[in-house]
């Protein structure tokens with residue numbers, strides 16, 4: 386089916402939702418809560434099982450939300466929230482928090498709302514919207530999170546401006562992203578023009594270098610809080626994805642090609658997986 390550029394449905398989410406529907410236990414176990422790379426302290430000597438992958442994905446979520454220093458009683462919005470795994474993780478570890486999950490794809494929000502109920506004393510709400518046009522009043526959150534999703538957004542600059550606007554003075558923005566070194570830029574730009582590159586992951590913009598992030602954040606008015614390169618910790622994700630790819634049927638080729646590009650670039654040091662956090666001045 387032809388897709389319009391503003392179509393919120395990403396091919397890999399179509400594949401995940403179909404697999405859940407078809408009762409594929411391995412895919413449900415691995416990606417039922419979190420849809421992002423995993424985090425390992427040490428590289429295991431074999432490909433992770435679906436359960437081990439899910440545990441590693443939970444660890445990555447925690448690394449990102451802990452980078453924002455979330456405390457009891459705070460108001461948090463997770464943009465591009467997927468199936469709500471990151472908010473469920475915060476809900477399990479913090480009290481008195483008001484949590485909002487925002488996503489452009491309502492199918493993911495329906496699943497998130499079915500799966501997660503807030504713990505006593507916390508609140509959990511789900512909202513369909515574009516992360517670059519946040520439907521919230523100024524200064525309404527302590528924390529904005531964006532876990533492995535900013536590369537899909539139409540415009541990083543607009544997202545930074547929106548995050549700054551909805552944060553209270555002293556509020557924090559934490560995100561994770563694939564950040565290219567300068568040497569990878571031509572390949573990342575070229576990959577954006579190769580039609581096959583949209584086959585599995587959809588529109589992905591991997592052109593934001595560390596320097597550009599620093600400029601975007603400064604232009605929006607943020608102060609840097611943290612910049613962690615966790616590429617090494619995410620590498621076991623790739624053997625796991627390779628093991629799963631035969632289940633993808635017609636999407637298999639593009640999934641393998643696109644994932645291999647990211648794996649080679651990461652193993653060679655041209656593409657870094659980073660956690661970045663920023664603070665809005667004040668308080």
Ligand SMILES: C[S@@+](CC[C@H](N)C(=O)[O-])C[C@H]1O[C@@H](n2cnc3c(N)ncnc32)[C@H](O)[C@@H]1O
Nearest residue numbers: 419420421465466467488489515516532534537
């Ligand atoms: C790799 S998934 C990450 C999901 C979730 N953050 C997680 O870590 O499990 C990327 C997410 O970004 C969402 N997304 C893409 N473009 C968006 C936009 N413009 N506004 C809000 N969400 C968006 C997708 O629907 C998807 O849920």
